[in-house]
Amino acid sequence: MEKIISLSHVTKKFEVGDGYFTALNDVSLSFNAGEFAGFVGPSGSGKTTLLNIIGSLDSPTEGEAMVMGRDIAKLSHKDSAKLRNLHIGFIFQVFNLLPVYTVFENVEFALLLQDVPKEERKKAVMEALEWVGLESMANKRPDKLSGGEGQRVAIARAMVKRPKILLADEPTANLDSANAHAILKTMKTLNKELGTTFLFSTHDEKVMAYLDRTVSLKDGKVVSDVANKDQQVQA
Amino acid sequence: MKLSFQLAYRNLIGAGLRTWLNVGILTFTFLVIIFYNGLLDGWNQQAKRDAINWEFGYGQFHHKFYEPYNPFTLQDAHGKFNVKETKGLTPLLIRQASIYPNGRMLSITLKGLPKNQRALKIPIGNLGKHLGAIPVAIGKRMANAANLSIGDEITLRWRDKNGTFDATNVVVATIFNTTISTVDQGQIWMTLEDLWRITGLKNEATILIADTQFKDTEFEDWKYISQDKLLKNINDIIEVERASARIVYFMLLAIALLAIFDTQVLSVFRRQKEIGTYIALGMTRTQVTGLFTIEGSMYSLFSMLVGAIIGVPLFWYLADKGISFGSVTADMGIGLGDRIYPSFSPELLISSALVVIISATIVSFVPAHKIANMNPVTALKGKLQ
Ligand SMILES: Nc1ncnc2c1ncn2[C@@H]1O[C@H](COP(=O)(O)OP(=O)(O)OP(=O)(O)O)[C@@H](O)[C@H]1O
Numbered sequence A: 001m002e003k004i005i006s007l008s009h010v011t012k013k014f015e016v017g018d019g020y021f022t023a024l025n026d027v028s029l030s031f032n033a034g035e036f037a038g039f040v041g042p043s044g045s046g047k048t049t050l051l052n053i054i055g056s057l058d059s060p061t062e063g064e065a066m067v068m069g070r071d072i073a074k075l076s077h078k079d080s081a082k083l084r085n086l087h088i089g090f091i092f093q094v095f096n097l098l099p100v101y102t103v104f105e106n107v108e109f110a111l112l113l114q115d116v117p118k119e120e121r122k123k124a125v126m127e128a129l130e131w132v133g134l135e136s137m138a139n140k141r142p143d144k145l146s147g148g149e150g151q152r153v154a155i156a157r158a159m160v161k162r163p164k165i166l167l168a169d170e171p172t173a174n175l176d177s178a179n180a181h182a183i184l185k186t187m188k189t190l191n192k193e194l195g196t197t198f199l200f201s202t203h204d205e206k207v208m209a210y211l212d213r214t215v216s217l218k219d220g221k222v223v224s225d226v227a228n229k230d231q232q233v234q235a
Numbered sequence B: 001m002k003l004s005f006q007l008a009y010r011n012l013i014g015a016g017l018r019t020w021l022n023v024g025i026l027t028f029t030f031l032v033i034i035f036y037n038g039l040l041d042g043w044n045q046q047a048k049r050d051a052i053n054w055e056f057g058y059g060q061f062h063h064k065f066y067e068p069y070n071p072f073t074l075q076d077a078h079g080k081f082n083v084k085e086t087k088g089l090t091p092l093l094i095r096q097a098s099i100y101p102n103g104r105m106l107s108i109t110l111k112g113l114p115k116n117q118r119a120l121k122i123p124i125g126n127l128g129k130h131l132g133a134i135p136v137a138i139g140k141r142m143a144n145a146a147n148l149s150i151g152d153e154i155t156l157r158w159r160d161k162n163g164t165f166d167a168t169n170v171v172v173a174t175i176f177n178t179t180i181s182t183v184d185q186g187q188i189w190m191t192l193e194d195l196w197r198i199t200g201l202k203n204e205a206t207i208l209i210a211d212t213q214f215k216d217t218e219f220e221d222w223k224y225i226s227q228d229k230l231l232k233n234i235n236d237i238i239e240v241e242r243a244s245a246r247i248v249y250f251m252l253l254a255i256a257l258l259a260i261f262d263t264q265v266l267s268v269f270r271r272q273k274e275i276g277t278y279i280a281l282g283m284t285r286t287q288v289t290g291l292f293t294i295e296g297s298m299y300s301l302f303s304m305l306v307g308a309i310i311g312v313p314l315f316w317y318l319a320d321k322g323i324s325f326g327s328v329t330a331d332m333g334i335g336l337g338d339r340i341y342p343s344f345s346p347e348l349l350i351s352s353a354l355v356v357i358i359s360a361t362i363v364s365f366v367p368a369h370k371i372a373n374m375n376p377v378t379a380l381k382g383k384l385q
């Protein structure tokens, strides 16, 4: 299997006052294309930091993070922007939709950055909105959406470019149970149909129940890494 | 680029009142810049036109002894001119004299132009024959100062070519209205033929006024003063006015730019999550910086638009109807008509627009540039201090 992400001895230190705070401590992990995996662990254990490094929003202090064959620490600003633009989708706890754009335009944004022609864009956006069941909301503004709908738009926006990797940082934290299950099911389906690699960071039991693989972090270290053969929930 | 413009446009429209406040100040500044300059340009053109029509013509030959600002030179500043050589030149003879209106004595400058002259607008042609008194033309200011009206007879006293005093009566035949005070205040105009006769200076002149532009020629007793040189005074005064106007609109522009700068600084801090999102979606830092710069400079584009909506009809009206300065028609050293017709040239409009657009872009770029150094992770958290 192709290793889409491989981290070896990744350490991340943040400057705090005079010293350092070690947020990630010698993490070595790898993920195959198409995995549906997640990081769990108490607050402050380094989940978000790890996702940020994989998403090339940040880089490791020590060790090597290879994503799609690229060494994150060595990417220029431009190249890391390109990597994100083409291959990595992000979903955040707060949805971070652009308030001045309609649902359609929010989803379209990534494709505009890629200079995709208009007709193709339209087709792709409508398809992405279908995945999350929001075709009818295309012309609404984000502030008119419910929390569940907002996060579904964020998923459509992240998935419309059919990225190789989707990073979701606590995507269900602001959602009620029904909405959480709905978006998780959607993501699981997309994972199966498009082969996108999904990586979560979560405290949420509901999310954990969907994961094929759970990596537990504590104080910046991997404490367990288990495959969930016996998933409680099926997509 | 197109994406940035679209996004910037949406963000500005979305920001509502703040946007319109900035656009409002900038529009006002833009209009004031154009108005001031248009007014000065109009005034300049008008003053020059009047000076050419009433005083300077298209250049002048001065008699070698003549110094415009030294009346003592007048006694000797005259000479014969060659009629053949001076085709297209209109002779003007200047003498000193006195008049005695209501028993007072008033020193004046006596000027003579040929009856059939076309070089200046002085209505010499209107001076008909009068019995006994020599008909003269005076300007409104002179008429007011000496309390004279049409038909009044006054005693005129002058020296002839030998320096001997002589006197006769003159009658005010016409009173003209001009913006050029230097052909009006303290001056009496008669036909050159009359002036020659009473002074005995036949075929002599102090100044020869040209009806076309000459090359820098000079002949014997005459030195050529080009039209540009003659108009230099007006240019200088207008430049002084322009400089003080500039202070006003630079201050206005500074206020407008400060408002934009302030908004931009605030934007960069308040909209960190948005910036983080752009970066997460794959925009480069340069693109995000560009976006915020465009957003700031778009205030200037909006203000052009609003400025055009207000300014086109307003300025059109002003340029057509003129602006009355009524009672402040003070003597400014150059002609100031009852009405000034502002002139809004394409150069003026384009250069004002460029000043506004470029300066707005610069003040927008400075805070936007901060984004380039922003850590996307901190930006996404919205915690940058
Ligand atoms: N820029 C930073 N400077 C200093 N410390 C930081 C910085 N970013 C993260 N940390 C610290 O690193 C640790 C790991 O942070 P991280 O956000 O990865 O945790 P997390 O597992 O995502 O926690 P949570 O579940 O609360 O989101 C935390 O203790 C945090 O305070």
Ligand SMILES: [Mg+2]
Pocket (backbone or CB within 6 Å): A047, A048, A049, A169, A201
């Ligand atoms: Mg976190």
